[in-house]
Amino acid sequence: MKEKRILLIGTGGTIASEMGGSGLKPELTSEQLLRYIPDISNICETECIQLFSLDSTNIQPSHWVHIAATIQEHYREYDGFVVSHGTDTMAYTAAALSYLIQGIPKPIVLTGAQKPIGFETTDSKMNLRDAFTVATSDMPGVMLVFNGKIIMGTRARKTRSKSFEAFSSINYPLLGMVQDGRIIRYIRPESRAVPQFYGALDPKVALLKLVPGIDCGVAEYLLERNSALIIESFGVGGLPAYEAGNYYETVKRGLDTGKTVVMTTQVENEGSDLAVYHVGNSIKQNLPILEAYDMTTEAVTAKLMWILGQTKDPAWVAELFYTPIACDILAGN
Ligand code: ASP
Secondary structure: OOOOEEEEEEEEOHHHEEEEOOEEEEOOOHHHHHHOOHHHHHOOEEEEEEEEEEOHHHOOHHHHHHHHHHHHHOHHHOOEEEEEOOOOOHHHHHHHHHHHEEOOOOEEEEEOOOOOOOOOOOOHHHHHHHHHHHHOOOOOEEEEEEOOEEEEOOOEEEOOOOOOOOEEEOOOOOOEEEEOOEEEEOOOOOOOOOOEEOOOOOOOEEEEEOOOOOOOHHHHHHHHHOOEEEEEEOOOOOOOEEOOEEHHHHHHHHHHOOOEEEEEEOOOOOOOOOOOOHHHHHHHHHOOOEEOOOOOHHHHHHHHHHHHOOOOOHHHHHHHHHOOOOOOOOOOO
């Protein structure tokens, strides 16, 4: 059988970091990473591209577009793609690639590590090997592979800042596990024969996490300067209304000037349901806000950037927002 050809795209992160005088910094190229796992040649043929060497704190939407364009450029040459990436914003990149590259029948696997590949104790080698195992499989779409878990690109979140078990799948089952180099598959995501690539994002999406007593001037400021505002509210969702914070009026003004407002929750699991309480229901009934339901904030952010890169027409924005893409939102919410 012909060996599969996989492209490793290096972007930096802890996995590629070395210790310097001021802490860990990405220094290694994707080619240097591969030298740590020479046995990978037993499972596939590899080639490398180093796109950037960034701590993922410094990744911006323009980098997502660059990664997607690189995959598009090399789409025909390879059977799968591994993107090595810092863990801090990897969930955002995974979500963004899920919107920029839709329906792809080949695997795009993001991975990284909590400890650099050159350290004696490291999760880098296992994560990289597992990523290549998934990239050589017939599992389609954008996925994040970490500590044995295979997570849908739109459902990943970094839930631990230090330990190897860094990522969780939010409001959606794992796609599978990798154990001792073998994939145990639970779900096979759908794909199309031909992928659709996009190249435009509107990065002007802001996120506001509410705290009790927060002044609504913060929301006003963010709405003025952005195309969309995501409000992470409490519980199943609602907007505060007190002296310093009449959010209803602030949000209404933003919507009246053509801005998009999405309500979501700061609670990690089970999503929003604005209809339940008066504090949510009253705004849902009266204002054309959108609601995240079971989507992650990472996916909402990337989806809005993708949508607003194409249209600012509120009806279209709403239509696209509620259309499930890469299993990001349960249909019929
Ligand atoms: N700060 C690092 C990054 O996101 C953390 C990591 O990769 O684990 O690039």
